[in-house]
Amino acid sequence: MRIGQGYDAHRFAPGRPLVLGGVTIEHPLGLEAHSDGDVVIHALCDALLGAAALRDIGYHFPDNSNEFKGISSRKLLTRVMALLSEAGWVLGNADVTVVAQEPKLKPHIESMCLNLSADMSTDRRNVNVKATTTEGMGFAGRGEGIACYAVVLLTAST
Numbered sequence: 376m377r378i379g380q381g382y383d384a385h386r387f388a389p390g391r392p393l394v395l396g397g398v399t400i401e402h403p404l405g406l407e408a409h410s411d412g413d414v415v416i417h418a419l420c421d422a423l424l425g426a427a428a429l430r431d432i433g434y435h436f437p438d439n440s441n442e443f444k445g446i447s448s449r450k451l452l453t454r455v456m457a458l459l460s461e462a463g464w465v466l467g468n469a470d471v472t473v474v475a476q477e478p479k480l481k482p483h484i485e486s487m488c489l490n491l492s493a494d495m496s497t498d499r500r501n502v503n504v505k506a507t508t509t510e511g512m513g514f515a516g517r518g519e520g521i522a523c524y525a526v527v528l529l530t531a532s533t
Contacts, residue, residue, distance in 0.1 A: 379426025383417035384522035396487025413448035467528035
């Protein structure tokens with residue numbers, strides 16, 4: 376078994392959709408990024424890649440490559456899962472914590488879990504997403520952006 380952890384954060388930016396866990400959420404601001412800015416999936420990809428000792432998301436999908444400009448992070452997650460499969464790993468479980476003062480994420484959590492479990496080809500029971508605030512502290516608390524932490528467990532496929 377291997378454990379990996381990931382973290383990502385992006386600042387809010389006008390004129391962009393807010394995408395978290397593959398769900399487009401109605402909000403006046405999106406997240407600034409080369410891709411769609413989905414911090415949930417970016418943190419999850421880093422956790423998966425880290426657990427398999429396959430470097431990080433920036434190594435595989437550099438932010439200076441036109442190939443990945445505006446790409447759906449769900450496509451990145453699918454590619455990461457293919458890399459894990461090639462390396463002989465399968466997902467045991469994933470646990471994700473989104474840190475955001477706004478918007479309220481409770482109505483979107485189940486859709487995020489369903490997207491992530493589909494993209495990782497795993498049972499919904501193996502994926503957990505939860506949200507928290509920082510009670511007004513730090514960049515997330517001041518409403519400047521959103522951060523996300525992810526932890527995964529991988530097991531050998533054979």
